[in-house]
Amino acid sequence: MSLDWMDVERAREDEGQDPASLLEGLNEPQQRAVEHGEGPLLILAGAGSGKTRVITRRIAWLVATGRARPDEILAITFTNKAAREMRSRVAAMRAAKGMWIATFHATCARILRRDIELLGPWTRDFSIYDTADKNQLLKTLIKEAGWDPKRFRPQVISHMLGEWKASQFDTERQAAPDGLEGEVFATVRDLYEARMRAANALDFDDLLVRTLELFRAQPGVLDQYAHRFRYVLVDEYQDTNHVQYLLTRALAGWHGNLAVCGDPDQSIYAWRGANVANILDFERDFSTPERAVAVVKLEQNYRSTPGILGAAQAVIRHNAGRKEKDLWTEKEDVDPVRIVECGDEEDEANEIAARIHGLRQSGVPLDEIAIFYRVNFMQRALERGLRLSGVPYQIVGGLEFYQRREIKDLVSYLQVLVNPADDVATRRIINVPARGVGDKSVALLEEFARDRRISLAAAIESEEARARVRGVGRKGLTGLARLLEDLGGLRDGPAHVALVQILEETDYFVHLAKGEDAEGSSRAENVEELLAHAERWDAENPEGGVRGFLQEVALVSDVDGWDPDAERVSLLTLHSSKGLEFGAVFLAGCEEELLPHVLALEEGDGGLEEERRLFYVGMTRAKERLCLSWARTRMRFGETSWREPSRFLSELPDELLETDESEAEAREADVLGDFDGAGAGADLSVGDWVEHDHFGLGQIRSLEGSAVNARATVQFREAGQRILLLQYANLKRVGN
DNA sequence: ATTGTTACGGTTTTT
């Protein structure tokens, strides 16, 4: 992130109480967006067009002109990262007090914490289940219903559940499958719903859907919010789904001052239900007879060089049925867009590392460099390459902190304190650290709990239930019951106090030390980190307490582990690159079936176009330099396969490109030298058809090396492409 | 009940 620019921005925004100053340095359409008064507003913001700047300035402007108090503004972002960023920018303008700036999920959680009790069995202390919790629960329910979780997979059912929930608010949507699958689904779904109610828990989908239900069942609650939020802003509107659309419409329904912001070309979440039509139809949808939607197009790009921008535009133009945008920039080219062909993933990683060294030499700071990839498994090879060449790096997103076992265990303790009905959390901690309570004991307790219709935690606290358990288990359970009782008083206090107590009373570090392997110490470090988080949370949110901390933990998966200013290269997926920018971007794995991804291709043109948008998003993150790489072979699941360059590469205009061979490749080629036709296979040439004893018939694609190193790349009809050493291959020419 | 072993299956992206 460019420091110089940010500092200037901050300084200017600091004196931002004067409305006129908030328009300084903005172009004409940007000013129009900031100064828009009442009524619906659509901001079509091309990549790098200063969108975040416009939104934050607009918020400050609304406050500075007295159109709204900060607490009358609701700003919804797509990710927590974006919410954090926006909050800090708005705070820098001293306009943030009482403002709601959050994701849809966090906004809904906040609303439900207040009023969910009007909706039914839940209490304000409800737990939020993440995807893993949900799948785990579904799995046990599938088993309970007498089916095999391998045949009816939890993830599939989970996906169907989401569809089904959304369908209740969308008449056009198919509710559920039929046949045996439908039957299984219906049964498991009912069990799941009942269990979630009993456990006082909500999953991610529930947060949104139950809020809508609440609004529907209690119009008075909706009115409170709709009246309160004089101005509503939604960022990344192209990525909203139908339920989010309904929430937006409801919340902005009273004042009608809804501003949405987005770019149809950057819609990359259709696969999880996002609906681009929301933004495409916004103008028609939100215009009323009295007031038309104001539309502002931001087309000046402040980020990228013309070469990068032009290349990105050329690619996105291959998508059918989009509205052409005239993105333009005043910047000057620094370096052509580069395409690098590599031998394999290792070669690719080394190549990128080498180029990063070069960039560093020419004065590009590491925090201005990023490597993007389509799928997480590519992270490993890249990391190794960077480590070997001594390039410091940090991973953005990725392996989630709160998914780690030791963290989930401790969080579960907190969860049980706050919400004793949460059986999933209780099960997690019942024998952690080991206290002699095995599956059999748990089953006994669960049966007891089911008979009395009480929670598992309540069963643990019942002496009668514990008496049914024999042996060490009983003692362990008594200890646990006492522990929970001791901890009970901490549920209303600060989070870190409760955590410290849990750690002490369970001898948690001793427990970690027992499983001492290579992970042992890093586990302890993670726990320390959790503790530090809790302490910071308590300091920043004196009223937050354990409950607030749990909510934060449930919805913030990525922790702000990422420091945009650290002297490190950033590694991230294309999806998490959205909204960021870097001086130099490496986009690895530009290969068919990877980008575009094979699963997306199976979905047809829609899938392909979304992949193209993803590629476009990645390209447009780059300010000055962009390097697209692909490898001829890549290892996956322990198997090496041959790759083809991505079709997107061929959609780039030649005149903007520079095609490089990877250095490692070049070195290898030097060693091998040209094919000299001496020795075995002297009579072969490229294009010949040959026969191999084992692989059968194939055609020669290339020849290189000499004497014993002479080798051929052959495309076999059955066996695919192979590299063969001619000295051993015994190829027979059969024609050309 | 805990530990160690093997089999298995999965890897698009995130709240």
Add this chain to the structure above:
DNA sequence: CCGTAACAAT
């Protein structure tokens, strides 16, 4: 290849 989950052994 990797980590997790079901399984067997003590």
